[in-house]
Structures are given as C-alpha cells and as structure tokens.
Amino acid sequence: MKGFIFDLDGVICSTDEYHYEAWKVLAKKLGVSFSRMDNNRQRGVSRMESLEVLLEKSEKLFTEDEKVTLADYKNKIYQSLLNNMGEKDLSYEVKDTLDRLREKGYKLAIGSSSRNAKIILEKIGLDNYFDAVSDGNNITKSKPDPEVFIKAAEYMNIPCEQCYVVEDAKSGVEAAIAGGFKTIAVGDAIKYKIAEYNLNSFQELLKIV
Numbered sequence: 001m002k003g004f005i006f007d008l009d010g011v012i013c014s015t016d017e018y019h020y021e022a023w024k025v026l027a028k029k030l031g032v033s034f035s036r037m038d039n040n041r042q043r044g045v046s047r048m049e050s051l052e053v054l055l056e057k058s059e060k061l062f063t064e065d066e067k068v069t070l071a072d073y074k075n076k077i078y079q080s081l082l083n084n085m086g087e088k089d090l091s092y093e094v095k096d097t098l099d100r101l102r103e104k105g106y107k108l109a110i111g112s113s114s115r116n117a118k119i120i121l122e123k124i125g126l127d128n129y130f131d132a133v134s135d136g137n138n139i140t141k142s143k144p145d146p147e148v149f150i151k152a153a154e155y156m157n158i159p160c161e162q163c164y165v166v167e168d169a170k171s172g173v174e175a176a177i178a179g180g181f182k183t184i185a186v187g188d189a190i191k192y193k194i195a196e197y198n199l200n201s202f203q204e205l206l207k208i209v
C-alpha cells in the first residue's frame with residue numbers, strides 16, 4: 001500500500017459538529033424536526049443532498065431557487081462557525097499519526113465532498129501539508145460515488161487499490177468500496193461494519209500499517 005486518502009469533516013477535524021449545528025439553525029427556522037440520526041445521513045453527501053435530507057420532514061415544497069437560498073443560508077452559518085477555528089482544532093493524535101504515516105513513506109491526501117475544505121485546512125494549519133487535495137470543487141458526483149477518491153489517487157499518482165480510504169460516513173465507505181480502495185471506518189461509520197477495518201481511534205491506523 002502506498003497512499004492514504006482521508007475524509008476531512010469528522011475524520012481530520014470535528015467540523016461535522018459545526019455542520020450539525022448549522023443545519024439545526026435552518027431546521028428551526030423552517031419549523032422542521034432534525035435529529036442526530038438525520039445528520040448522520042448527511043455525512044459525506046453534498047451540501048444540496050444534505051439539504052434534501054433536512055427537507056424530507058418539511059410539508060412545504062421549495063423551488064430549486066429557494067433551495068439554493070436555503071443552502072446558502074446554512075453555509076453562511078457554517079462558515080461563521082468555521083471562523084472560530086484555529087490550530088487548536090487539530091488534535092495532537094491526528095497530527096502525530098499523519099506525521100508517522102508520512103515517515104513510513106505513505107503519500108497522504110484529502111478526499112472530501114466539502115467546498116469549504118481549503119478554508120478548513122488553512123484554519124487548522126494543514127494547508128500545503130497533504131500531497132493532494134480532492135474536494136467538492138473538483139467533482140461532479142458526491143459520495144457514495146467514488147469520484148472524489150479516484151481523483152485524489154490520480155493526483156497522487158497511485159492506483160486506487162494501493163490506497164486506504166479513511167471515512168466516518170457510511171456514504172464515504174460505500175464510495176471507497178465502489179472505487180476499489182481498502183476501507184477504514186472511524187466514528188459513525190464503524191457501526192455499519194461494511195469497511196474492512198473499523199477503528200475506535202485515529203491512532204489505531206498505526207496498528208494496520
């Protein structure tokens with residue numbers, strides 16, 4: 001194995017919680033219920049697909065233009081939460097594990113559905129750290145389609161089957177399986193038991209390699 005492709009939100013840092021907070025504000029404004037379970041279904045999928053999950057509970061129907069306005073509203077709230085982030089939001093455990101994988105000779109990439117990935121990487125001090133970043137800005141289909149990971153592998157010049165994908169989203173593990181990657185689940189994704197490895201902590205990656 002030559003490379004690692006990491007999801008960002010909920011794997012490298014806890015921005016998944018900020019997504020949850022921001023969607024909750026929108027749900028309240030629309031008067032629809034919104035739970036952790038709903039939020040777990042938003043993991044890995046694009047902003048507009050995440051909005052559709054939230055709108056399933058709404059009796060009102062929205063036009064495409066109105067949906068774009070709602071998604072923009074959520075993104076503004078989300079970005080204001082990101083503003084408070086800094087290097088403190090990258091844990092020692094994650095940074096140390098990444099450094100050790102690199103020392104072992106692995107190439108490291110990001111494979112994220114987010115269009116905010118670059119802002120987040122800057123905030124936590126990891127801009128220019130990864131060998132490649134594939135995110136919501138360079139894909140046409142989001143997870144569970146494997147496109148984002150295939151692009152990341154291409155950017156690193158490594159065949160998909162020689163890369164591990166690390167994911168906290170069910171859709172992300174499904175995407176990695178579809179793309180022929182070796183799959184590693186952390187966080188919410190471990191309960192589905194569909195990945196090859198299901199880890200209780202990020203540093204357990206070092207036990208695999």
Ligand code: BG6
Pocket residue numbers: 008009019042043044045046047050075112113114115116117136169
């Ligand atoms: C993924 C999150 O990383 O990015 C999803 O898991 C989110 O929940 C998606 O919808 C898109 O994020 P953004 O930052 O482009 O709105």
Ligand code: MG
Pocket residue numbers: 007008009010011016043044167168169
């Ligand atoms: Mg994630």
